[in-house]
Structures are given as structure tokens and as C-alpha cells.
Amino acid sequence: MTEELRALSVAEVVDTLRRAIEGSLGQVWVKGEIGELKVNQSGHWFFTLRDADCSIRCAMWATYARRARVVPPPGTEVYMLARPDFWAERGELRMTAVTVLPTAGVGDAQLELQRVREALAADGLFDPSRKRALPRFPRRVAIVTSLDGAALHDMVTVARRRWPARIVVVRSVVQGEAAERALVHALTMVNRLKADVCVVGRGGGSKDDLSAFNLEKVCRAIAAVKVPVVTAVGHQTDFTLADMVADARAATPSAAMELVLPDRNEVLRLLGSIGSHLGKALGRRTRLVRERLYRTEDRLSRAITDALYERRRALDHATAKLDALSPLRVLARGYAVARGDDGRVLRRTADFETGKRFNLRVSDGDVPAKAE
Amino acid sequence: MTEPLPLAQSIRRLEEIVRALEADDTDLDQSLALFEEGVALLRSARGRLEEAEVRVQQVLEDAAGEIRLGDLDA
16 A cells, blocks of 8 residues: 655745745845847847856846846846846746846946835836925925035025925934934924925035935935925936935925925915906906896886786776766767656656656756656 | 914915806805905915014924924024
8 A cells, every 4th residue: 555645736846946036135236247138029138147157047027128228248247136036937047137237337336326226116116196296385394404504594595585484494414424314314203393395405515425315215214204305405417316206306405495485476466366356256246236136127117017008008998898888878868767766767657657756867967757 | 263274275265256256156145255255365365474474493302302393593
């Protein structure tokens, strides 16, 4: 009697391997030489990366491959940002790349910048749909900046000219070693201030001085601020990752305030125009009502006149008819009515006993008479 | 005393009032009431805008992490 051998299914093996492989490294920079490289019709790259004794199969999907300026020819030494994965259908190990950069002229700082950019992009922090609209009339503006330099003074000057907001300054170191912690702390603090909008400001400086605004933690702290954030950390040409995560970017701290604060005079003009609309609208409203009243009055008086005329005519008509039927009219034509003493009308000869007194009514009065 | 409406809300309400007055289906009493409300809103918004001044404060944090605001010359 044989016991059935305890065997794993292919799926179990693949699944276990995949979990082991995918949990092994995470996303890392790899340095190596491009071996064979094919770009397929959809734009995906399939290539090998090798060094002296080893090689590994790699893929970069078209979404990422499209960002590469050139397709590196075989033999190019590159840095590749990639994570290992296991292709279950074929049982193959593969690195899936998001960036491939020729090593020539690439420094560590650039590699780190690229890594952070990819990480933030992967989490959707650059999505246009994340950008929030700035409030129209902010009451409280939080400013994260250092108190060195003229930046704060410039920002307050703009505010005095434009809009009477309350400005709450959250001090922070913005360059050097301490900047990362300080900025993250300051940005977290903004969420406790009931501000309507936040400006992260800094004057210009050498390019190195902006590096704090390319740090992953700082960028994520900006994304986590609950109100719209405007960055003003560099000059026209310097663009940091923080600028890309923020809801809006300004070239200078002053420009950021111009963006955030409405112009008091424009708003006063707007109020003036609303006021005149209000007056006009009410004027029109009352005019309409007045016109309607007049129209109603007209119709009313016409209606009454018409009704009176109708009745008058009916009355005249009735009078004429009545007149025609009146017994007086008959009397006027020469007839007379005889009545007894008791007022009864005497119609037949039998009613006239000899010697009986009666009244003869003619058109203009009564005549006493006696039968013979 | 009630807190005056924030400016954005005041302006939204004012625009509503103008629209209601411009519509033909508002009766006269209602129109007059709206007009009065509009004038009051305008006056208060204008007053606040003309009188308000920029105030600059800074966040001060104590050792326990409690924060308060202090005035700042800038």
C-alpha cells in the first residue's frame, strides 16, 4: 500500500516564489549594462541588464518608456529604477523598470530626485485632479517660512496693499540639514491653525538651497496639508517636486501672496456693481408692479363703464315695453274704464243698473257718472 | 450679536438677491425685503473691508507641543 506523495501544485510553487521575490527587494536602483533591447509595437521595452557574470531579464512598460529621451543602445551603462517581479505564466523572474538613465553624467542627487519623483507619481500626488482651488476671500493665511531674509516682509507688504487677512507665520528652517524635520513639523502644524490657505515661502538661493523641497517627506507633508498650498520656493526657472505636489506655484513669495489674496479695490468695485444692480433690479420690479397696477385700473374702469351702459340700455328697453303695455296708453287713445263704487270694473250692460252711480276713468282723471 | 457672514458667503447671498429681484416672479413685499437685506449686507461687507487691517501673528509652541499665537512685527 503506497501513500500518495504530498506534492505542491505549480500554482502553489509560483505563488510562494512570487511572494518571496516580490518581498525581497522592493524598488531599488540597479547599475548595469544594457544587453539586448527590443521595443515592441505598443512601446514597451524588453531588455536584459548584465554585468561581467550575470544578467537579468527586464521590462519597462510604455507609460514609463515614453518618458525616456533615447532608447539606450546595447552596451550602455545605465542606472535602472526597478522592482523584481515574477511572471507567473512563464515562471520567469523579471525586473520591472520605471526609469532607465545612462550613467554618464548622472550623480547621486539626480538618482534620488528621480526615485522620489517616481514614488510621488506612483501615489498620484502630481495628479491634476488633486489640485484644489484657492479660496476666493481667505480670512486666515498660514505662511511657512524662515524669518531670515526679506521674504516675510515682502509678503506682508503685498497683504497690506491687497487684502486685510490675518497672517499666521509658522517659522521653519528651510535649508540645510535641519530643514526636512522643521518643514514637516511646520506643515503638520498648519492643520491645527484653521487657516484657509497656506503659502510655503522662501527667497531665492543657490540651487542646492532648494534641495529640502525635493525631499520625499517634505513633499508628502505638503500633500497632507488640509487646505490649498501655494509654494514659492525658488525662482522662475527652478522647479522643485514640492511645486509639483502643491496646489499652485508662484515664482516668488510676493507673487504667491498676489495669487492667494484678492485685491481689496477690485472687491469694493464688485460690491459697488452689485449695489447698482440691486437698485436697478428693485426699480425695475417696482416699475413693473406700477405698470401692472395702472393696467388693472384701466381695465377695471372700462369694465365698470361697460357694465353700467349695458344695464342702462336694458332699463330703457324695459321702460319702453312697460310703457306700451300701460293701460294709460289705451285711455290716451280715447277709451274709458267704468268702475263701480266698490272699484270693480263694469264690463257688461248688465253691470249698469238704471240710476247706478259709477266712475268713468279717462286719460287725465275720473268723471262721476250715472246710468239712465 | 450674530457673527457677520464671511465675505464669500455675503457676496454669494448678494448675487442670489440680485437674481431674485431680476426674476419676474418675486412679489413686491418680498422684493422690498430682499432689497433691504441686500443693502445691509453690502454696507457691512464694505465696512469690514474698509476698516479691516492686516494682522501678523506667529505660532509659538511650548515644550508640551501646545500652540498659541503671538503678534509679530513684520
